[in-house]
Amino acid sequence: MTHPEPAPLILNPGSRGNELALVARVLGGDRTAARELYDAHVDRVFRLAYRLCGDQQQARELVQDAFIRVFEQLKHFRGEAALSSWVHRVTLSVVSNARRRDARFHRETDIDAAGPLADERVRDADPDLKSRLHEAINTLTDIYRTTFVMHDVEGYTHIEIAAALGVAVGTSKSRLSIARAQLRQMLSPFMKE
Amino acid sequence: MQDDQFDSWLRNAASTFNTPPVPDVDGMWANIEQHLPSGVVAERPKAPWWATQWLRAAALLTIGVGLGRVSVVRSTALTAHATTVQVATAGPATADEASRLSSLSGPATDEYLGQTVALLASLQNDATNSRNDGLAARASALLSTTRFLLDAPAGDDPRVRALLEDLELVLVQVVQMPATRSATDVDHIHQAMTERDVMPRLRTAVANINSAD
Numbered sequence: 342m343t344h345p346e347p348a349p350l351i352l353n354p355g356s357r358g359n360e361l362a363l364v365a366r367v368l369g370g371d372r373t374a375a376r377e378l379y380d381a382h383v384d385r386v387f388r389l390a391y392r393l394c395g396d397q398q399q400a401r402e403l404v405q406d407a408f409i410r411v412f413e414q415l416k417h418f419r420g421e422a423a424l425s426s427w428v429h430r431v432t433l434s435v436v437s438n439a440r441r442r443d444a445r446f447h448r449e450t451d452i453d454a455a456g457p458l459a460d461e462r463v464r465d466a467d468p469d470l471k472s473r474l475h476e477a478i479n480t481l482t483d484i485y486r487t488t489f490v491m492h493d494v495e496g497y498t499h500i501e502i503a504a505a506l507g508v509a510v511g512t513s514k515s516r517l518s519i520a521r522a523q524l525r526q527m528l529s530p531f532m533k534e
Numbered sequence: 535m536q537d538d539q540f541d542s543w544l545r546n547a548a549s550t551f552n553t554p555p556v557p558d559v560d561g562m563w564a565n566i567e568q569h570l571p572s573g574v575v576a577e578r579p580k581a582p583w584w585a586t587q588w589l590r591a592a593a594l595l596t597i598g599v600g601l602g603r604v605s606v607v608r609s610t611a612l613t614a615h616a617t618t619v620q621v622a623t624a625g626p627a628t629a630d631e632a633s634r635l636s637s638l639s640g641p642a643t644d645e646y647l648g649q650t651v652a653l654l655a656s657l658q659n660d661a662t663n664s665r666n667d668g669l670a671a672r673a674s675a676l677l678s679t680t681r682f683l684l685d686a687p688a689g690d691d692p693r694v695r696a697l698l699e700d701l702e703l704v705l706v707q708v709v710q711m712p713a714t715r716s717a718t719d720v721d722h723i724h725q726a727m728t729e730r731d732v733m734p735r736l737r738t739a740v741a742n743i744n745s746a747d
Binding site for chain 2: 372375376379380383384387388391392393394395397400401404405408409412413470471474475478489490493494521524525532
């Protein structure tokens with residue numbers, strides 16, 4: 342199965358030297374630098390958080406928690422990875438913890454449990470395949486859902502996903518394939534041959 | 535539908551999944567800013583080597599003067615009250631007081647405390663005078679001294695340290711106050727000072743040192 346790789350997004354907007362200089366300024370107590378760091382990443386972080394939780398207030402809280410943690414942990418940032426990857430990693434950790442904590446987010450993946458999607462009555466009631474897809478995405482487990490949302494929805498590359506999730510690039514590709522296969526299986530009853 | 539067709543459709547259809555609204559960037563920042571760790575709000579800047587050396591020398595001098603005063607007091611007590619020598623020299627409270635005095639005495643410390651009192655008092659009395667351009671510079675200089683004292687042996691005493699840390703917090707706020715400050719900016723500082731009882735404690739410290747002299 343091949344598919345065209347989405348155009349790579351610039352996850353790392355600044356050079357490594359500039360990033361480290363910015364981090365040093367933040368750690369030196371420069372509040373303006375802290376805001377610069379926030380501004381450089383907040384849009385993508387918010388988009389990802391919102392895509393994963395689907396609730397504006399919750400996304401807002403997740404982003405706030407993520408950046409507070411980023412600033413708390415910034416002294417441990419050594420620059421081995423891009424700052425943006427590190428910020429995304431922290432964000433995904435916060436989102437993942439929130440999902441585990443919050444029953445609203447807790448949806449176990451089980452293709453067999455996707456009964457309502459395959460139910461004839463539901464099919465008749467809701468012919469919109471796109472909305473079925475959105476429901477199906479929500480039934481994926483975290484690891485597949487996050488990889489799918491990052492790659493197919495937000496356009497991150499596998500390299501970026503791997504760096505943000507702390508996994509190998511091959512693992513990211515494998516997870517995406519599995520996520521797509523699961524979605525296809527869930528949607529197949531509604532798709533025209 | 536073929537795999538590649540499905541994947542193409544999938545990406546297209548998924549693009550509308552949980553479409554994000556425009557984030558309230560400033561609103562979120564306001565909340566984040568309130569929780570910024572102290573290291574980010576105001577990490578102690580590293581002083582240049584020459585300043586560090588000079589400050590270390592000044593600290594040693596200050597401590598030396600302080601210890602000298604204590605030893606003079608102690609030797610006088612030994613001479614005048616020979617029968618109470620053991621109590622005077624062995625009591626842990628005496629040692630604590632000596633330590634406290636040695637860390638908070640000397641002309642440099644007196645001057646620092648006096649200037650801090652004057653600056654904070656002027657801030658209270660002259661709340662929104664934006665023409666006072668030297669305020670931030672004076673506060674910045676005092677902030678450097680405060681941080682030096684926190685790093686010096688003076689900062690080891692819990693009471694001294696608590697006072698210095700509160701002064702540091704207030705001085706940081708003064709330094710970071712915009713040049714065209716509003717009454718609200720000053721109110722925040724007043725609030726911090728009131729909550730921590732800064733001025734009465736500072737004046738008490740000055741009075742104690744003066745009476746020790």
